[in-house]
Amino acid sequence: MKYLYLISAQFSKFFIRESIIIIQIFILIFAFNIAMNPIMYSISANKAIISGLNENAIYFWPHNRVAEKIMFSEFEESRQLRELLDNDLGKHESIKGQGQVYIGTASIGNIDNITILLYNDDLIRNSKLNLYKGRQLSDSYQSDIIPIILSYNLGKEKAIDDIIEITIFNPESDHVTLNTQLSGVMEKDGFAYNISSAGSIPDIESLTFVDENVMIVPLSRVTRKIYTECTENAGGRILFLSQDSIVDKEIERLNNSMNKYGTFVSIETMYNNQLGRICRAFNNEFIISFVAFFMLLFGITGYLLLIHLNHEKETGIYLICGMSKRDMKRIYILQVAIVVIPALILALITSNIYILKYSHSIHISLINPTTQVLSVLSVLLVATFALAVAFNRIKKVNILNLFRRGL
Incomplete structure (x- = not known):
């Protein structure tokens, strides 16, 4: 030594x-x-997103001109274009559901600027969120009171089935107040499906919304007035295909017949786009x-x-x-x-x-x-x-x- x-x-x-x-x-x-x-x-995060979706899900990415018309046109023109898109997609037998999200701003008590995401029935039935506690919206759908899911920051100290009063903001009219019941709370770093059409290419971020203050509410449990006047929807959506569908062939067929509306891509392609973008950034x-x-x-x-x-x-x-x-x-x-x-x-x-x-x-x-x-x-x-x-x-x-x- x-x-x-x-x-x-x-x-x-x-x-x-x-x-x-x-x-x-x-x-x-x-x-x-x-x-x-x-x-x-x-x-x-991408693995969690993919595992939470029906394995035969694909994404519809609207052209910018289509998204702008849906979001910024007069109400009646926007509604007609959205219904036309819904009907044209519904004509394809392989498409069993169209998951859509409306996004707005709400408050709970003295907490303002909470992002509210309104999920339609198809998205609720065919997707799952990573929950810290509680139930998926699909498991609380028959509740007499509107079920909601809160982000970890908002719901960690609340008990499941608590009655929560929320206010949805409408800049052009009176605010709308709803009584809701807490169904579940997301994981601390959990995500919500947003289905945005922002950005130049469809990637996983187009599907997700990550924030400290977010709530998720079933679209069908609120009135048309609320989701047409208080929220936005750019036309993007997750399409759920039948179990016997071949994803690549369906994407090719949809791109050939529906290219006037936008682009159809697989979730795997979006995953690769996301990784490629991050790798280039760093x-x-x-x-x-x-x-x-x-x-x-x-x-x-x-x-x-x-x-x-x-x-x-x-x-x-x-x-x-x-x-x-x-x-x-x-x-x-x-x-x-x-x-x-x-x-x-x-x-x-x-x-x-x-x-x-x-x-x-x-x-x-x-x-x-x-x-x-x-x-x-x-x-x-x-x-x-x-x-x-x-x-x-x-x-x-x-x-x-x-x-x-x-x-």
Whole structure:
């Protein structure tokens, strides 16, 4: 142990080389976490979205001109276009349901600016939400009072079946007040189906709504006045196909016959679009983490080899005095740990603080444990490789050769 102490005392001082390696580790961890956390969140959220839908579901993405007419035309013109679209889609025998959502603003007590999503019957029957507690809307449909589902932030402290008074805002007339009954509460990072038609390409975000304050209400349990005057619908919808339908063929057929209204895509295509968009958004972070990985690989390996070359004389003396090669390996492990552990802690804390701030701004939690583990493993993989190279040099150390070279 005294030999271990002597050499570790020589090697444990931080110089420029150690500082460079710490910076490399910091850049690798920070860039990797910034890029991978949103991707891992997207993958897990997308899986939850897909699992909550009928497996033969596809998405109808209206053309911008169609969506604008539905949303901004006079009421009667908008209603006629929406009914025409409903009827034309209903003529296809393979389509067994058209899931639609109307979106508006509501309040509960002193909590304002709550997003209200009105689900039609087809969407309620053919989809499920990830619930923290309670029942799906489809299981509470026969209730005498209007059933609702609240986001985690709104419903975590409320009891299932509580009677809740909600107010739906209408900027052009009196507000509408309804008595509702709590059916369920969504998971903390749960999502709701929004079926938006915003954006340039249909991706999973077109299907989802994630916010701290959201409520879901059955469309059929409110009056036409409420959902026509207080809410919006851009015409997008989830189409539920019959079980014997071949999704790709149905999409091709619908795109050929209904292309004047919009585009039909599979949920899988939307999933791929989402991942592609996120990967492009974090392209720079991927490049930086890739470069940092190889810089760190050469940095730690070169660092240990340089230590070996600069201290061959001391190494020879300690070997003559009885130090074993196993003790030498422990010294290198200690030296790597002295550099790697502080850098890992600093990088993880800093990157997580940044991600938490970003998560708070978009009201979802992006920190993913798998990403944290992978980032740490990437550094440990580099350190293991560098130590393996150093151990190989130790294995080849020959005291007689050191004496012949005048050491």
